[in-house]
Amino acid sequence: MATAVSPLAPKIFPDLPPVxxxxxxxxxxGIRYKNRTDVxxxxxxxxxxxxxxxxxxxxxxxxxxxCRKVLAETGGKVRGLVVNSGNANAFTGKxxxxxxxxxxxxxxxxxxxxxxxxxxxxxGVIGEPLDARKFDGVLADCAKRAAAQPWIEPAKAxxxxxxxxxxxxATVKIGGVPVTINxxxxxxGMIAPDMATMLSFVFTDAPIGAHALHSVLTKFTQTSFNAIxxxxxxxxxxxxxxxxxxxxxxxxxxxxxxxxxxxxxxxKRALRALxxxxxxxxxxxxxxxxxxxxxxVEGATTNASAKRIAKSIADSPLFxxxxxxxxxxxxxxxxxxxxxxxxxxxxxxxxxFGDIRVAVNGARDPNxxxxxxxxxxxxxxxxxxxxxxxxxxRFTVWTCDLTKEYxxxxxxxxx
Amino acid sequence: MATAVSPLAPKIFPDLPPVxxxxxxxxxxGIRYKNRTDVxxxxxxxxxxxxxxxxxxxxxxxxxxxCRKVLAETGGKVRGLVVNSGNANAFTGKxxxxxxxxxxxxxxxxxxxxxxxxxxxxxGVIGEPLDARKFDGVLADCAKRAAAQPWIEPAKAxxxxxxxxxxxxATVKIGGVPVTINxxxxxxGMIAPDMATMLSFVFTDAPIGAHALHSVLTKFTQTSFNAIxxxxxxxxxxxxxxxxxxxxxxxxxxxxxxxxxxxxxxxKRALRALxxxxxxxxxxxxxxxxxxxxxxVEGATTNASAKRIAKSIADSPLFxxxxxxxxxxxxxxxxxxxxxxxxxxxxxxxxxFGDIRVAVNGARDPNxxxxxxxxxxxxxxxxxxxxxxxxxxRFTVWTCDLTKEYxxxxxxxxx
Numbered sequence: 016m017a018t019a020v021s022p023l024a025p026k027i028f029p030d031l032p033p034v035x036x037x038x039x040x041x042x043x044x045g046i047r048y049k050n051r052t053d054v055x056x057x058x059x060x061x062x063x064x065x066x067x068x069x070x071x072x073x074x075x076x077x078x079x080x081x082c083r084k085v086l087a088e089t090g091g092k093v094r095g096l097v098v099n100s101g102n103a104n105a106f107t108g109k110x111x112x113x114x115x116x117x118x119x120x121x122x123x124x125x126x127x128x129x130x131x132x133x134x135x136x137x138x139g140v141i142g143e144p145l146d147a148r149k150f151d152g153v154l155a156d157c158a159k160r161a162a163a164q165p166w167i168e169p170a171k172a173x174x175x176x177x178x179x180x181x182x183x184x185a186t187v188k189i190g191g192v193p194v195t196i197n198x199x200x201x202x203x204g205m206i207a208p209d210m211a212t213m214l215s216f217v218f219t220d221a222p223i224g225a226h227a228l229h230s231v232l233t234k235f236t237q238t239s240f241n242a243i244x245x246x247x248x249x250x251x252x253x254x255x256x257x258x259x260x261x262x263x264x265x266x267x268x269x270x271x272x273x274x275x276x277x278x279x280x281x282x283k284r285a286l287r288a289l290x291x292x293x294x295x296x297x298x299x300x301x302x303x304x305x306x307x308x309x310x311x312v313e314g315a316t317t318n319a320s321a322k323r324i325a326k327s328i329a330d331s332p333l334f335x336x337x338x339x340x341x342x343x344x345x346x347x348x349x350x351x352x353x354x355x356x357x358x359x360x361x362x363x364x365x366x367x368f369g370d371i372r373v374a375v376n377g378a379r380d381p382n383x384x385x386x387x388x389x390x391x392x393x394x395x396x397x398x399x400x401x402x403x404x405x406x407x408x409r410f411t412v413w414t415c416d417l418t419k420e421y422x423x424x425x426x427x428x429x430x
Numbered sequence: 431m432a433t434a435v436s437p438l439a440p441k442i443f444p445d446l447p448p449v450x451x452x453x454x455x456x457x458x459x460g461i462r463y464k465n466r467t468d469v470x471x472x473x474x475x476x477x478x479x480x481x482x483x484x485x486x487x488x489x490x491x492x493x494x495x496x497c498r499k500v501l502a503e504t505g506g507k508v509r510g511l512v513v514n515s516g517n518a519n520a521f522t523g524k525x526x527x528x529x530x531x532x533x534x535x536x537x538x539x540x541x542x543x544x545x546x547x548x549x550x551x552x553x554g555v556i557g558e559p560l561d562a563r564k565f566d567g568v569l570a571d572c573a574k575r576a577a578a579q580p581w582i583e584p585a586k587a588x589x590x591x592x593x594x595x596x597x598x599x600a601t602v603k604i605g606g607v608p609v610t611i612n613x614x615x616x617x618x619g620m621i622a623p624d625m626a627t628m629l630s631f632v633f634t635d636a637p638i639g640a641h642a643l644h645s646v647l648t649k650f651t652q653t654s655f656n657a658i659x660x661x662x663x664x665x666x667x668x669x670x671x672x673x674x675x676x677x678x679x680x681x682x683x684x685x686x687x688x689x690x691x692x693x694x695x696x697x698k699r700a701l702r703a704l705x706x707x708x709x710x711x712x713x714x715x716x717x718x719x720x721x722x723x724x725x726x727v728e729g730a731t732t733n734a735s736a737k738r739i740a741k742s743i744a745d746s747p748l749f750x751x752x753x754x755x756x757x758x759x760x761x762x763x764x765x766x767x768x769x770x771x772x773x774x775x776x777x778x779x780x781x782x783f784g785d786i787r788v789a790v791n792g793a794r795d796p797n798x799x800x801x802x803x804x805x806x807x808x809x810x811x812x813x814x815x816x817x818x819x820x821x822x823x824r825f826t827v828w829t830c831d832l833t834k835e836y837x838x839x840x841x842x843x844x845x
Binding site: 070071072073074075103105106107108110111140141142143144250251332333336337339340342345346347349350352353354355356357358359361362364374376377378379417418419421422423425426 | 485486487488489490518520521522523525526555556557558559665666747748751752754755757760761762764765767768769770771772773774776777779789791792793794832833834836837838840841
């Protein structure tokens with residue numbers, strides 16, 4: 016198991032300010048391992064509204080089922096979040112649903128709210144029963160100790176195979192009043208269904224209604240968390256929840272109920288950048304990753320078509336191993352375009368590595384320098400651009416390379 | 431680059447008898463390397479009919495374009511096949527089409543037939559122009575030397591990263607008259623777009639019309655070559671052609687023009703088994719493969735749905751690395767079922783490794799023995815079975831594990 020920090024990790028971590036109405040504490044509940052922080056309680060003040068997006072897996076975990084249900088029932092009115100690591104509570108049958116209910120009961124008592132006002136996420140091994148009785152006492156103590164800082168603690172508490180905690184922050188004005196957005200994330204495979212599920216939680220003190228939150232979250236997820244891939248595997252537990260405490264209203268911030276409200280423009284831009292930042296941090300902590308790769312497909316018939324082609328390239332093991340080998344093997348890009356099943360005309364394709372055009376009009380670029388390209392491929396950040404020459408569809412996907420370390424990390428995980 | 435023979439290679443190679451009306455020779459044309467057999471000419475007698483199935487890639491190679499065109503134009507009447515290794519003649523623009531034409535011209539002169547009666551296949555590097563002038567003289571000499579045996583030679587001539595030649599043979603009766611089927615194949619990734627394109631050529635002396643050949647070939651490809659995956663990557667050049675010389679007619683074999691002719695039953699059964707045998711040999715030569723894995727999905731709503739779920743499991747890097755690690759990580763199977771996007775009910779799933787049921791009714795099987803399963807996973811052949819409990823759809827896919835050697839082989843191929 017690789018434990019060294021990813022070479023692609025950020026060099027500095029930002030200092031996150033408090034978000035009014037948000038407090039938290041972490042603890043050791045002994046879910047799977049002893050002497051390891053494995054539970055996080057985040058308490059949000061009454062009046063908080065939230066929206067979530069979840070895995071598209073047809074076999075979602077019990078906590079994902081729970082979140083979908085309670086967010087729909089309460090219209091997004093939440094008071095708390097409990098996240099545990101060590102056990103995903105996925106594929107655990109009725110036991111899993113019971114464990115979720117018990118966790119929400121214990122958290123509700125600790126926070127003085129209804130169980131349905133608590134959202135949950137679990138990450139860790141699949142198929143093992145989660146003993147939620149271990150949260151008894153632990154969550155009540157967390158609620159008592161809950162503090163507004165330091166934000167690195169919740170980011171650390173949700174780590175599993177991650178090699179560094181993932182945080183991002185932004186300050187932006189709504190109606191002239193400054194509001195804060197803080198986000199944390201975990202994940203080190205787009206997903207591994209064991210310990211590398213993608214989880215992210217974002218908090219703001221802006222007074223934004225749940226419906227508007229859901230609208231912006233869904234939209235920006237498409238070009239951030241849904242535009243990254245480490246290994247094409249989708250977790251049973253992927254969860255992204257955006258909480259708005261509304262506390263900035265006391266400082267004169269207007270309440271926003273529509274995603275298309277013009278006063279939300281700056282907030283949306285900042286949220287979009289923050290989600291992308293967190294998503295990139297997940298890719299940069301991809302298991303065994305040594306290169307960070309952006310793949311832009313343009314000239315496609317539609318944006319959706321561009322996305323499918325970009326994902327086809329990003330998920331191609333042959334492309335990913337070529338990047339690991341620092342080999343500008345554009346033939347593998349052609350093959351990945353071809354297998355995507357989307358409209359493409361071989362004889363109009365052009366391909367770039369960085370600014371170097373290696374192929375044009377369906378053949379090798381006659382002016383292409385193997386030497387310059389080889390030098391480019393040795394860099395840590397690799398930008399691939401493919402122009403299909405058919406239309407105006409465009410999409411960018413981010414991924415990492417496929418190295419022997421990935422195989423090592425995942426070839427012997429459970430034991 | 432791993433050059434040792436795959437541990438999954440067959441222990442013995444069958445001796446292939448001649449197929450009446452088929453002769454062949456191999457040569458060194460110096461396409462990419464010196465002192466290496468890199469071209470195969472197969473000559474088939476006048477009256478031969480053929481049918482082919484090709485890559486679904488939207489960026490097919492120039493030889494694939496050619497074969498599709500001439501087989502359609504001539505109604506499958508062919509006189510020869512030329513295969514070269516070292517250069518795939520894919521993504522080579524107009525130069526590629528010109529090279530194909532020139533190759534067919536040279537082969538036609540050598541065989542005394544029209545260029546359109548020659549089918550072609552190329553495997554090797556993508557994007558490099560193929561200098562077909564190198565075939566001049568070489569193919570004429572091959573035509574002169576052409577012999578009916580030994581069949582291991584053409585199988586060797588089309589190898590690239592393959593670690594062993596792939597051959598299969600069967601003898602079966604049509605209308606009481608024995609006919610022969612010989613097949614050769616190459617491939618060592620379902621497909622790597624560089625040197626591991628899947629090619630297979632099957633020859634019989636049975637008098638079967640091109641239309642009937644096409645019908646049986648298309649059908650059996652679904653459950654053989656289209657049911658294997660090494661790395662989910664599809665080549666620009668995949669080619670499978672079935673040739674029937676009809677020579678057995680002289681021995682009283684009836685001519686068959688319909689795939690549903692009852693006299694073809696035994697032939698179809700034998701052909702199906704032969705194609706599956708060759709397909710399995712390709713998986714067993716999968717780059718870096720250490721385990722041969724069958725994945726059977728049953729209880730799906732349809733066979734097509736079962737196939738998509740089985741492929742989702744087979745292509746999951748996390749599943750494949752778990753097999754490499756000899757780890758019975760059924761959680762990754764659940765995740766792969768979930769991400770397939772097909773109808774699945776988490777709480778009805780059951781999963782077996784060999785005869786050991788590890789999960790049932792959406793949770794770990796209470797009687798499951800970790801010890802027995804661990805012992806099973808150390809075997810070379812691993813059978814996975816998933817019952818969705820929804821319907822009668824069923825499909826089996828074959829794959830191999832994902833090892834560090836795969837990354838090594840593909841991480842530095844071009845250089």
